[in-house]
Amino acid sequence: MSLRNALLAMLTSQPMTGYDVYKNFQTSVGYVWHAPDSQIYPELRRMEQDGLISGETVPWGKRGTKKRYSITDAGVESFQEWLNTPPEYQRERDPVRLRAAYLEWAEPAASADFFRAHIEYHSARIADWEEMIRTLRDHSNPTLARRIEGKSDEEAERITAYKVFAYEGMIARAEVEIAWAEKGLELVERLGGQS
Amino acid sequence: MSLRNALLAMLTSQPMTGYDVYKNFQTSVGYVWHAPDSQIYPELRRMEQDGLISGETVPWGKRGTKKRYSITDAGVESFQEWLNTPPEYQRERDPVRLRAAYLEWAEPAASADFFRAHIEYHSARIADWEEMIRTLRDHSNPTLARRIEGKSDEEAERITAYKVFAYEGMIARAEVEIAWAEKGLELVERLGGQS
DNA sequence: AACAACTATCTATCTCCATAGATAGATGGT
DNA sequence: ACCATCTATCTATGGAGATAGATAGTTGTT
Numbered sequence A, B: 001m002s003l004r005n006a007l008l009a010m011l012t013s014q015p016m017t018g019y020d021v022y023k024n025f026q027t028s029v030g031y032v033w034h035a036p037d038s039q040i041y042p043e044l045r046r047m048e049q050d051g052l053i054s055g056e057t058v059p060w061g062k063r064g065t066k067k068r069y070s071i072t073d074a075g076v077e078s079f080q081e082w083l084n085t086p087p088e089y090q091r092e093r094d095p096v097r098l099r100a101a102y103l104e105w106a107e108p109a110a111s112a113d114f115f116r117a118h119i120e121y122h123s124a125r126i127a128d129w130e131e132m133i134r135t136l137r138d139h140s141n142p143t144l145a146r147r148i149e150g151k152s153d154e155e156a157e158r159i160t161a162y163k164v165f166a167y168e169g170m171i172a173r174a175e176v177e178i179a180w181a182e183k184g185l186e187l188v189e190r191l192g193g194q195s
Numbered sequence C: 001a002a003c004a005a006c007t008a009t010c011t012a013t014c015t016c017c018a019t020a021g022a023t024a025g026a027t028g029g030t
Numbered sequence D: 001a002c003c004a005t006c007t008a009t010c011t012a013t014g015g016a017g018a019t020a021g022a023t024a025g026t027t028g029t030t
Helices: A002-011 A018-026 A037-049 A073-084 A095-100 A108-137 A142-148 A153-191 B002-011 B018-026 B037-049 B073-084 B095-100 B108-137 B142-148 B153-191
Strands: A053-060 A064-071 B053-060 B064-071
Touching: A002 A018, A002 A037, A002 A053, A002 A064, A002 A073, A002 B095, A018 A037, A018 A064, A037 A053, A037 A064, A064 A073, A073 B108, A095 B002, A095 B153, A108 A153, A108 B073, A142 A153, A153 B095, A153 B153, B002 B018, B002 B037, B002 B053, B002 B064, B002 B073, B018 B037, B018 B064, B037 B053, B037 B064, B064 B073, B108 B153, B142 B153
Parallel strands: none
Antiparallel strands: A053 A064, B053 B064
16 A cells, blocks of 8 residues: 555645656655556556546647646545554565575675675665755755745755655665675675585 | 575475474564465475475374475575575665655654654564574574584584574664664654644 | 657556465364 | 364465556657
8 A cells, every 4th residue: 555655645745647656756756665657557547536636637749648646635634544554564574684594505705796786786775865865955856846835944844854864764774784784794704605 | 586495495404394384484584584374385386396395295193194395406506596696676665764754744643653663663573583593592493403403513603603694684774773763753753743 | 751769658467475264184181 | 072272284365566568649859
């Protein structure tokens, strides 16, 4: 059900077409939640049927059309209900830790590559999120700009703060992953792999 | 494909029935990788068909039987190949961060509950993993005991070290989650929710 | 006028996983 | 002898997501 709420979250800032949403999921919001277009379009249709959003067909160029969705009151209510409901946690399922637990079966060189890839991946994510935080802080982020338009400074600050805080959480976790992987590199060097 | 490799990992310690695996997934290994029995039994059958494991029917009580699977050479090879292959990362999809980013829409009390639940959840996991590390370190963990049986002290130490290291990684990440949620509680107190 | 690149949307297939529920024998205690 | 509980395995359904590919109109560039 998170996809549905991610879509509602986006539509609280402004009406959007499925394509707009798809683009946002590839960039900005995609750094927290990703979805392919083949999941987005059908879900938007279902949400319209459920009355959470309403779509209007608007012209695009000469012959083309596109469908723009706006969140309804029922949609806002549903979104808030989700936010006010305690979260459910999935069982643990961590492929990286699973591998790490059995590195005595791996080749030391491959193990080292594995940890280096881990560091690289998370470093790249940190760079993405830091850039995101920068555009939130200076309000150059277009989605945020539309969201805080007409709001008081105090309210704008609050809206921004929660988003920055979410990304800071992602960064903090990624930093721990990097530190762990660096310890992993030392461990591999000390212990080696199969013997 | 991680389920398959989690099963292979378990079977490198000793032959097991589907039920044995299921039980382990609920406790020890389940703290890193979880799977329900309805996923385990069919997967074991498929793995047998693929020649990664071989099953033999053994008696159980007077009339009952059970099927015990042993990993084959092909299975070990496949498992090692997985370990030696660079990991693939899923796109980010973090329901907790998604919610956090939009807490300006939530009620402050619900937001605080949300962060407290987050802290509680991860504290419980840390307790599980610390207990796990304890049983690994003192070799009272039965699966580990069977795994290092007959191995040299040096090799036993290496096998243990990787497992401890994996759980330490889980703990480190959970600790960051808790620290983040505590910052979240402060933020909610300072900023509040909907206005 | 041709063509690449982008906007906009849709369908199909497949794997993974969650959830629920069914069956049947075994074991241990009252 | 009865009953609860555990061991052992299986099937069915449905949602979520990955991947691939199809269609069609638009815009900008040689």
